Amino acid sequence: MTRSPAPLSGVLAKSQALAKPVNQRLTQLFTKPFTNPFHKPFTKPLGLCRRLPGTLLSGTLLSGAIVAGPLALGAIAAPTDGGDHWSRSCLAALAERQWLPLNSAGQFQPDEPATPEDLARLLNQAVPEGPPIARTGKDNEPLRRDRAIAIIMTRLGWTDNAADPRAGTLLRQTFEDGERVEFPVRSAVAAAVRAGKVVSYPNPRRLEPERSVTRGEAAAFLCQALNDRLETPATDAFTPFVARPPETRGAWLTNIDSDILFDRDRLRQALENLKAANFNTVYITVWNGGYTLYPSEVAERASGQRIDPHPGLQGRDILAEAIAEGRRLGLAVVPWLEFGLMAPANSELARRNPGWLAQRRDGSNRFQYGRDTRVWLNPGHPDVQKFMTDLVDELAARYPVDGIQFDDHFAYPVELGYDPTTLAQYALERDGQTPPDLATDPDWMRWRSGRLTQLMGQIQQTLKAKRSTAIMSLSPNPQPFAYSTSLQSWSDWVGRGWIDELIVQIYREDPALFEAELLDRDLQIASYKIPVSVGILTGLKVKPMPIDRVATQVQLVRQKQLAGVSFFFYESLWNLTSENRERRQQTIRRLFFNPAFRSNR
Numbered sequence: 001m002t003r004s005p006a007p008l009s010g011v012l013a014k015s016q017a018l019a020k021p022v023n024q025r026l027t028q029l030f031t032k033p034f035t036n037p038f039h040k041p042f043t044k045p046l047g048l049c050r051r052l053p054g055t056l057l058s059g060t061l062l063s064g065a066i067v068a069g070p071l072a073l074g075a076i077a078a079p080t081d082g083g084d085h086w087s088r089s090c091l092a093a094l095a096e097r098q099w100l101p102l103n104s105a106g107q108f109q110p111d112e113p114a115t116p117e118d119l120a121r122l123l124n125q126a127v128p129e130g131p132p133i134a135r136t137g138k139d140n141e142p143l144r145r146d147r148a149i150a151i152i153m154t155r156l157g158w159t160d161n162a163a164d165p166r167a168g169t170l171l172r173q174t175f176e177d178g179e180r181v182e183f184p185v186r187s188a189v190a191a192a193v194r195a196g197k198v199v200s201y202p203n204p205r206r207l208e209p210e211r212s213v214t215r216g217e218a219a220a221f222l223c224q225a226l227n228d229r230l231e232t233p234a235t236d237a238f239t240p241f242v243a244r245p246p247e248t249r250g251a252w253l254t255n256i257d258s259d260i261l262f263d264r265d266r267l268r269q270a271l272e273n274l275k276a277a278n279f280n281t282v283y284i285t286v287w288n289g290g291y292t293l294y295p296s297e298v299a300e301r302a303s304g305q306r307i308d309p310h311p312g313l314q315g316r317d318i319l320a321e322a323i324a325e326g327r328r329l330g331l332a333v334v335p336w337l338e339f340g341l342m343a344p345a346n347s348e349l350a351r352r353n354p355g356w357l358a359q360r361r362d363g364s365n366r367f368q369y370g371r372d373t374r375v376w377l378n379p380g381h382p383d384v385q386k387f388m389t390d391l392v393d394e395l396a397a398r399y400p401v402d403g404i405q406f407d408d409h410f411a412y413p414v415e416l417g418y419d420p421t422t423l424a425q426y427a428l429e430r431d432g433q434t435p436p437d438l439a440t441d442p443d444w445m446r447w448r449s450g451r452l453t454q455l456m457g458q459i460q461q462t463l464k465a466k467r468s469t470a471i472m473s474l475s476p477n478p479q480p481f482a483y484s485t486s487l488q489s490w491s492d493w494v495g496r497g498w499i500d501e502l503i504v505q506i507y508r509e510d511p512a513l514f515e516a517e518l519l520d521r522d523l524q525i526a527s528y529k530i531p532v533s534v535g536i537l538t539g540l541k542v543k544p545m546p547i548d549r550v551a552t553q554v555q556l557v558r559q560k561q562l563a564g565v566s567f568f569f570y571e572s573l574w575n576l577t578s579e580n581r582e583r584r585q586q587t588i589r590r591l592f593f594n595p596a597f598r599s600n601r
Contacts, residue, residue, distance in 0.1 A: 080107055098125065101125065109215055143212065152192075168186055171190055178207060181207065199242055202241065248565065280598040281334065287336075319335055334471070341379060356381055376413055380448075403470045403471030412449070412488070414484065429447075459472075460472050476505065504535060505535035506534050527562060531563035553565075
């Protein structure tokens, strides 16, 4: 009988003394090009993944493998028995680097069950520096596939030992048998799936987690995990067999330049249109123009208005309608607080709560965006913090939401921060000092950005306390622009584990500029931790977008192996353009030719 694995916490305690020097060495290995002749240059920093905080390799996952030092290996050469194996390109690449342990006959025996000791040999060859692995007496027994994946991911620092509450959902979405992944390794396997590191031959939709891993499969797992250090052909052959979560295919539904929310039949038809085109997610505005678009006691207390006064919203609850239709159609529905911390200057919210508004150094607080005059709520004001967290609490408590989304309007424009509340807070924390006159002073920017970060933390905690499975979704601008203009440090929020889904708005027309944004360092780092999709502009009322350009951008996102796309906005998918509606619909259907079911529940 196979013994149940011990809790990870016990292994962490035993390994603590060994972890620091090993992590230091791994950091060295993964942050500069290799000079060893058996290694290809590799410059991707280990920081692209979650660092392993405390242990190199868990004895729980290894289930007893023992490597007390360098192993006695057979002659290292190309295996004589890998010529027709499906992982042969990987075996050849590993053998070329002298990472493949062979027996005295030059065989690797790729179809034989792998033991923890077999996998440890591979790992010791690929990452030779490391402490001995603790013996528990199970080193020669067959190893489960899910444990093998977790061992490799943990050894290479691609995951940490923190439990991921959404791991089970991701595994069920990705694999027909994802429910059978052992609980102690679910977070590690889910991290591997997100990073595109799981090879499942011949069917990427079936993991068979409890089946004994073969030596060839173990080698393939390692090749895929190290694909940046191997020749491209070593993993190119795996592409059809790499397990990936369902692609995010989203659309934003707003009440700006669109009337679909103002009629129940039009809303239902819009959702049916999206489902017919194989979309799987809708982000529906619920906070816009200083009003909620659903009946809200929180909004009524703050502004005197229970719901947006538009006649088409009276006597209705569009969020409840959208969720019900979404459940019927198999669409994830995520309420989108579109205006974030922004409000119309003439709104009841701004008029009734003047102390909530952030100010420039000259005392002004208004911003002109085209014909619209806006103000911004101060994220550091206690009453603003309560208002925003109460909205999230209300949404999560009242509705079975799949998540909550904020975007680039959850922001603190860089010229603001000179209102009395903020000045008093700054003086209290800085021994009576006043802020610099220069709004772009780096330290002053960091301090104010911290107010926004504090509020995001409160919002995330509020959401998870009420509905732990709901995702915290964020759709910001690219990080350099987001921080320099709006003090939005979303890369920090991702690093803190607050963001479950990132959809970076890349509204670029030039393909080269669009592709360059996809390679942004912060975006890439985030993509190794959480699903990162790209917001694509399908057009505005005053600026139509050719559907061929949209299609090109979708393909570029897919080439970079990101999680998916979301289109801004629904109305411009089919309308607000001189192009033929049917042709635009056909183009979208070709892009999304097969269903991609996504459930966040």
